[in-house]
Amino acid sequence: MKSFSAWLQECPVIAILRGVRPDEVVEIGDALYDAGFRIIEVPLNSPDPMDSIAALSKHFGDRALIGAGTVIDPGCIKRVAMSGGHLIVAPNANPDVVHKAKILDMAAVPGVFTPTEAFAMIAAGADALKLFPAEAANPIVLKSLRAVLPPRLPILPVGGVHPEDFAAWQSAGAAGFGLGSAIYKPGFTARKVAKRARRVIAALGEIQRNFSTISVEEARPTLS
Template identity: 55%
Template sequence: MNLVAILRGITPDDVLEIGKVLVEAGINRIEVPLNSPDPLISIRKLQEAFGEQAMIGAGTVLTVEQVAQVAETGARLIVSPNCNPAVIRASKEAGMTSFPGVMTPTEAFVAIDAGADALKLFPGELVGPIGLRAMKAVLPREMPLYAVGGVTPANMADWLAAGATGFGIGSSIYKPDDSAQIVADKARRLVDAWNVAQ
């Protein structure tokens, strides 16, 4: 299942409880953005607890130094909001998976040339399924493309029809004050929508 749960604002105290309900719902990729409280602690906790069941990593990774810090946690996924070839190359040299953010074909091809494993179409709501369809016409067919921003259970089928490989889900799956039960309910709705849209 190609869903990435984005836990922006999560704290180390809450991360294991939230991670548990996500994994139980079938979510197999989880990122903690580096602008969250004590993100490296949360990432390490997730990796130690769920690293065998899900790909754990960091979001909002902007520098080569941050890539090295995340690598020390044992996590395997680097997600960025932008296309920085140095960050992409550093991620690959560290044996990690790189999902850089792109919004245009030019950025997409720069990311591909730098070794990106998948592209993060961000902000997705600005490009929309129509823009994605146009980009897919020129990008390598085998390059995975994840829409991030504005994806909900209601529009998931439209994105998949336009050629999205998967999605990064932020506030539709987690907000800082959400209880584990709320997150579990949101995750189930998203997983159900994914299964129906396939």
């Protein structure tokens, strides 16, 4: 299985399907995949989350990274692995969750909000950090964290992030994002998810073009 960073390079957004049902999850997963998403998270406070994880894992195989979110009990991580999941995302900084995930060769992305929590999760073996809730922080906070954390460690703002916020967060050092209600809410059809997912991918393409243009302009010599 590819590293978490490698999956982020394919598409730097995690689709968070909180509340999704097993009978609809594959169709919604297809809508996300067709739009360009490659990482899908099913929070464990969704209806029958293990069934949804199993369905997505069987359907996508190694074409996408599938896993569980809102993982606060390390005791359930083995069930996620047995369902075919390879990703564990937590809302909090619990080293036991990270340790268990790594023992089972899964990617671990714990939630942090302070430097103390961030360094504790790095020491536990986290593959990336989830800045949560991002709506209670801002890009300035991320920039300060980014100044002291390992430069290659991905940090993903999650919670209240929208496509129009991408550029500011990326400038501050975000390696990706986690999006929930901006993409999916219970009751959304696959068609509606597809439309929102395409909008997200378009927003990503726009900031990448802007950053490329800025880099070229900065590299050009000034004529005297």
